[in-house]
Amino acid sequence: MKIYIAGHRGMVGSAILRQLEARRDAGEDLDLITRTHAELDLTDQAAVRAFMAAERPDVVILAAAKVGGIHANNTYPAEFIHANLMIAANVIHAAHEAGVERLLQLGSSCIYPRDAAQPMAEDALLTGPLEPTNEPYAIAKIAGIKLCESYNRQYGRDYRSVMPTNLYGPGDNFHPENSHVLPALIRRFHEATQTGAERVTIWGTGRPRREFLHVDDMAEASLFVLDLDRATYEANTEPMLSHINVGTGEDISILELARMVAEVTGFTGRIETDPTKPDGTPRKLMDVSRLTAMGWRARIGLREGVEATYRWYLENAARVRA
Ligand SMILES: NC(=O)C1=CN([C@@H]2O[C@H](COP(=O)(O)OP(=O)(O)OC[C@H]3O[C@@H](n4cnc5c(N)ncnc54)[C@H](OP(=O)(O)O)[C@@H]3O)[C@@H](O)[C@H]2O)C=CC1
Numbered sequence: 001m002k003i004y005i006a007g008h009r010g011m012v013g014s015a016i017l018r019q020l021e022a023r024r025d026a027g028e029d030l031d032l033i034t035r036t037h038a039e040l041d042l043t044d045q046a047a048v049r050a051f052m053a054a055e056r057p058d059v060v061i062l063a064a065a066k067v068g069g070i071h072a073n074n075t076y077p078a079e080f081i082h083a084n085l086m087i088a089a090n091v092i093h094a095a096h097e098a099g100v101e102r103l104l105q106l107g108s109s110c111i112y113p114r115d116a117a118q119p120m121a122e123d124a125l126l127t128g129p130l131e132p133t134n135e136p137y138a139i140a141k142i143a144g145i146k147l148c149e150s151y152n153r154q155y156g157r158d159y160r161s162v163m164p165t166n167l168y169g170p171g172d173n174f175h176p177e178n179s180h181v182l183p184a185l186i187r188r189f190h191e192a193t194q195t196g197a198e199r200v201t202i203w204g205t206g207r208p209r210r211e212f213l214h215v216d217d218m219a220e221a222s223l224f225v226l227d228l229d230r231a232t233y234e235a236n237t238e239p240m241l242s243h244i245n246v247g248t249g250e251d252i253s254i255l256e257l258a259r260m261v262a263e264v265t266g267f268t269g270r271i272e273t274d275p276t277k278p279d280g281t282p283r284k285l286m287d288v289s290r291l292t293a294m295g296w297r298a299r300i301g302l303r304e305g306v307e308a309t310y311r312w313y314l315e316n317a318a319r320v321r322a
């Protein structure tokens with residue numbers, strides 16, 4: 001089985017690669033194909049086409065994307081929509097042209113309407129307006145789902161989509177502005193303990209609620225969905241809604257999260273909020289009943305995951321992306 005993992009140096013792609021390498025080392029017949037961004041720019045249609053035609057993988061896992069937190073999405077909307085549309089269109093179309101039977105792509109919980117009923121079920125897609133801070137990225141992710149559905153409908157392909165909630169873990173981006181909230185807070189609280197700062201400020205009101213999934217759980221869920229036989233996958237999705245939510249089914253407010261990160265990093269000062277910064281979506285909690293019914297559930301609790309990620313950060317601070 002020849003598997004191409006796009007985005008294998010990213011947080012999710014590297015976690016998926018670790019699990020596939022472990023399977024290969026345990027005796028599974030896996031030929032794992034990777035290319036760095038420098039070796040293959042997935043926004044380059046001709047290059048992607050040539051690569052796919054030459055390699056002809058059996059399976060493609062699409063974990064490459066332009067990714068960032070609320071500030072990055074809000075500041076660089078053109079790059080977020082352009083890069084992600086191009087990556088999805090190029091990879092999915094070239095895979096089809098090269099005869100790839102099965103593909104798994106990663107979307108995001110931001111595909112759902114800003115004010116979707118909570119928890120958000122798969123059929124909430126396209127039922128209302130999106131959150132403005134990440135609408136361009138969300139539109140590209142929705143296009144990815146529709147690309148897969150269209151190749152399945154017209155050509156009988158087996159292209160699947162998983163929609164992760166907010167992710168975190170080893171290999172995350174700890175940039176002070178462009179990262180997601182959890183790595184940003186780990187870094188800010190850690191630095192406050194180092195400098196002896198009396199207060200740490202978090203963005204927004206602290207009231208939004210988010211659901212956080214450890215990337216090792218996400219990698220396991222991705223391979224679980226990829227491994228399902230086609231009849232099982234199709235029986236648990238709908239012809240026009242071929243995506244599956246992945247999450248823990250539990251959420252937490254950003255202020256509660258900040259208090260947890262403060263405890264884990266040993267920060268004992270004050271936590272202040274900055275309401276001049278955007279809150280984004282008020283609440284994002286996935287309905288994970290489809291995946292649970294199929295037999296998968298998250299294993300890594302949030303506190304345990306934050307502690308492990310903080311240990312990773314301390315051991316790898318020199319190579320965090322900042
Ligand atoms: N992190 C999160 O909280 C969430 C992530 N997701 C989704 O999961 C997937 C993986 O995200 P994550 O691992 O966090 O992101 P990362 O930024 O950690 O990894 C993305 C990877 O894609 C590569 N990449 C980006 N652009 C290109 C390109 N033009 N050509 C080739 N490679 C490229 C990056 O390489 P380089 O760094 O060299 O550019 C990087 O290795 C994405 O689809 C994302 O939308 C969904 C929900 C939440």
Ligand SMILES: C[C@H]1O[C@H](OP(=O)(O)OP(=O)(O)OC[C@H]2O[C@@H](n3cnc4c(=O)[nH]c(N)nc43)[C@H](O)[C@@H]2O)[C@@H](O)[C@@H](O)C1=O
Pocket residue numbers: 068069070071073108109110134137138165166167177178179180181182184185202203204208210254277278279280281
């Ligand atoms: C995964 C998901 O990620 C993004 O959406 P988001 O969930 O809003 O992501 P976020 O992690 O950046 O923020 C979550 C909440 O946390 C608050 N917050 C506090 N303090 C910091 C802080 O220091 N940094 C950040 N980034 N946020 C902070 C922040 O104001 C917000 O209320 C999109 O890219 C979207 O497209 C997407 O897919």
